[in-house]
Amino acid sequence: MKLDTVELFQNAGYTVPVEGEIDFSDVDYYGDRPFRTARVTGKAENKGGIVTLRLDVSLDVETHCARCLKPLAFEQKAKVRETLVKRSEETDDASESYTVVDGRSLDLYDVVLSAVLLDIDMVFLCREDCKGLCPVCGADLNEGMCDCGKKDQEDR
Numbered sequence: 001m002k003l004d005t006v007e008l009f010q011n012a013g014y015t016v017p018v019e020g021e022i023d024f025s026d027v028d029y030y031g032d033r034p035f036r037t038a039r040v041t042g043k044a045e046n047k048g049g050i051v052t053l054r055l056d057v058s059l060d061v062e063t064h065c066a067r068c069l070k071p072l073a074f075e076q077k078a079k080v081r082e083t084l085v086k087r088s089e090e091t092d093d094a095s096e097s098y099t100v101v102d103g104r105s106l107d108l109y110d111v112v113l114s115a116v117l118l119d120i121d122m123v124f125l126c127r128e129d130c131k132g133l134c135p136v137c138g139a140d141l142n143e144g145m146c147d148c149g150k151k152d153q154e155d156r
């Protein structure tokens, strides 16, 4: 998914709507590939010579709970709020956050992926207080205590 930036940089007041989908199923995330399709909507806008990119991202994630291993599917939201500058206009001002556009268009893949990775959890849980699996028998402790746990209590 590419954003054509030629006219955008040339014309103050110019707005380009952005709408589409990006497939992130090849992305390796801590040894897993949990990402699916991201829906991207928003716009790029030239306001008085300053070009900004504002996108709302909704990414389908399919993974499993890190504790109980139950399959898990959810939508991860993210926002892109970037100022775009042409390669030739790049400055050394490190205090400004901007995306440098090389050539005539910007590939939104990296921009959207960085926004997602900024917001997404490192570990996915089915719920915050998931009790996980019994290390001895593998029973799902969310569904009640297994016999190993009961035995522990009887011994006490």
Ligand SMILES: [Zn+2]
Binding pocket: 065, 066, 067, 068, 069, 070, 125, 126, 127, 130, 131, 132
């Ligand atoms: Zn769980």
Ligand SMILES: [Zn+2]
Binding pocket: 134, 135, 136, 137, 138, 139, 146, 147, 148, 149
């Ligand atoms: Zn057990």
